Amino acid sequence: MRPLVVLLQTHPIFNGDTRDDNPNPSKYAKAAEFRAQQANAPPHQQAPYPSYFRNGEGLPLSTPGSIIRLGHGIEWVHHPLTPGQTTTWTPQSGAARGAIRSVYTDGAPTQFDVIYHYRGAGTSARGHGQFVLANYHAAAAPPPQEPPGQGQSSSTDNKS
Numbered sequence: 001m002r003p004l005v006v007l008l009q010t011h012p013i014f015n016g017d018t019r020d021d022n023p024n025p026s027k028y029a030k031a032a033e034f035r036a037q038q039a040n041a042p043p044h045q046q047a048p049y050p051s052y053f054r055n056g057e058g059l060p061l062s063t064p065g066s067i068i069r070l071g072h073g074i075e076w077v078h079h080p081l082t083p084g085q086t087t088t089w090t091p092q093s094g095a096a097r098g099a100i101r102s103v104y105t106d107g108a109p110t111q112f113d114v115i116y117h118y119r120g121a122g123t124s125a126r127g128h129g130q131f132v133l134a135n136y137h138a139a140a141a142p143p144p145q146e147p148p149g150q151g152q153s154s155s156t157d158n159k160s
Contacts, residue, residue: 029084029100030083031136032086033083033085033086034081034102034112037081037085037087037102038088038104038109038110039088039109040088041104041109043108044077044106044107045068045077045106049078049080049089050077050104050109051078052068052075052077053077054072054073054075055074055075055076059115059131060133061076061103061133062111063103063105063112063113064105065105066106066107076104077106078101078102078103078104079101079102079109080097080100083100099116099117099118101114101131102114113133114133114136115131115133116132116134117129117130118131118132
C-alpha cells in the first residue's frame with residue numbers, strides 16, 4: 001500500500017504529484033511521520049503544548065472536540081508537527097514549533113487533523129497566518145510497467 005501524504009497548501013502547487021521524488025518536498029509531508037509523532041503526543045492540555053484550540057476559523061474538523069474548560073464551549077487541543085521526522089516535538093528538543101499542528105479531541109491524540117498557519121487565508125490577532133486544514137491524498141502510484149514479453153510481438157506470433 002502506498003503511503004498517504006498531507007498536502008500543505010490549499011491550492012494545487014505541483015499538479016497532484018505527491019511521489020517521493022517530487023521537486024517541492026516542503027509542500028507535503030508523509031502522513032506516516034505525523035502519525036508516528038502523534039503516537040507520543042500528550043493526550044491532554046499542558047504548557048506549552050498541547051494548547052487549547054477553539055477553531056475560530058470554523059474548520060471542518062473530523063474530530064468532535066469536547067468541553068475542556070467550563071464556559072469556553074467545544075474546544076480541541078493542538079500540538080506542533082514537524083515534516084521529515086517521527087519524533088514528537090517537545091520544548092526540550094530545542095526545535096522550532098513551525099507552522100504545522102495536529103488538532104485533536106482532548107484525550108484522543110491518535111485521531112487528529114492537520115492544520116497549518118497560512119497568511120493567504122488572513123492574519124490572526126497575534127499576527128500569524130490563519131489556520132487552514134491540510135488535505136490528505138494517497139501518494140501517486142508509479143506508472144504501470146508492462147510485464148516482460150508483453151506489448152512486443154515475436155516472430156512466432158506472426159506466422160500465417
